Amino acid sequence: MSSFDSPDNTAQIAARGFQPYVGERSGVPGAIRSVTWQAMRSTLGLGRPAKNKIFPVISVAIAYVPAIVFIGLAVLIPSGIVDGPTYPEYYGFVTSAIVLFAALVAPEVLVPDRRNGMLAMYLSTPLHRGTYLVAKMLAVVVTLGLVTLGPPILVLLGYTFDGSGPDGLGNWLIVLMRIILSGVAVSGALTAISMAASCLTDRRAFAAIGVVLVVLATPILAGALVDGAELSENWRLIDVFSMPFELVFRIFGDPGNFPAVSTAAVIGVNLAWTVGGFSVVAWRYSRLVIAR
Numbered sequence: 001m002s003s004f005d006s007p008d009n010t011a012q013i014a015a016r017g018f019q020p021y022v023g024e025r026s027g028v029p030g031a032i033r034s035v036t037w038q039a040m041r042s043t044l045g046l047g048r049p050a051k052n053k054i055f056p057v058i059s060v061a062i063a064y065v066p067a068i069v070f071i072g073l074a075v076l077i078p079s080g081i082v083d084g085p086t087y088p089e090y091y092g093f094v095t096s097a098i099v100l101f102a103a104l105v106a107p108e109v110l111v112p113d114r115r116n117g118m119l120a121m122y123l124s125t126p127l128h129r130g131t132y133l134v135a136k137m138l139a140v141v142v143t144l145g146l147v148t149l150g151p152p153i154l155v156l157l158g159y160t161f162d163g164s165g166p167d168g169l170g171n172w173l174i175v176l177m178r179i180i181l182s183g184v185a186v187s188g189a190l191t192a193i194s195m196a197a198s199c200l201t202d203r204r205a206f207a208a209i210g211v212v213l214v215v216l217a218t219p220i221l222a223g224a225l226v227d228g229a230e231l232s233e234n235w236r237l238i239d240v241f242s243m244p245f246e247l248v249f250r251i252f253g254d255p256g257n258f259p260a261v262s263t264a265a266v267i268g269v270n271l272a273w274t275v276g277g278f279s280v281v282a283w284r285y286s287r288l289v290i291a292r
Contacts, residue, residue, distance in 0.1 A: 192277025
């Protein structure tokens, strides 16, 4: 009979002890970094079966393919024969990929934690509801940056190596800062909208469909009000699909696709969606009952 067995063959605890944690204590900032990184890994399918990587890889690839094509043309074809798109125009080639990616990312980041009980586990750490949401928001924004920042920066580098990029270091840095500001603006608005949809349902598919329907329905409604009912051009502002990308044109000093709408109005409506979306998320989680 083993020394770990009792005479009646029931298990016994032979020894008890506690091992103190001796590693670095990173506190709340470290917890936010850890949750952000794990959420990004999960969204991109890293460390998960191949089927979880299919949609993220496809969405990211679609966003980069036009940039690679334009750079290839710029390198292979003599300068002046083929004119590549401007940086705001490039988004027109990848708008659908960005929206699709946004519809996939936020539901994957938020919904599973409420369904599998991980939210309660996270809140038993130094994180509270606010810092937890900050970590998740950062995960969505940074992940969206793969498709909102990466491709235009790749185009900038391609144009630079081809000699058709901005003249001088100062102008080059100005263009880079505009690209970064544009990517953050688009990512912020879409993150807020997709996270708001994701906090209202416990089904990832429903959240993703909700984001896509809102984004696709609003341009139709805006067109009907402006072109059909002949209302003010300012009704274009309800177009969730177009206005984040319209803001990119304004950042680059271009009148964009809707020049009758003021730049101040375009900035204001994007801020309203961003603040409004995050407010919905904060309100929903403040009232969420979490079983521990």
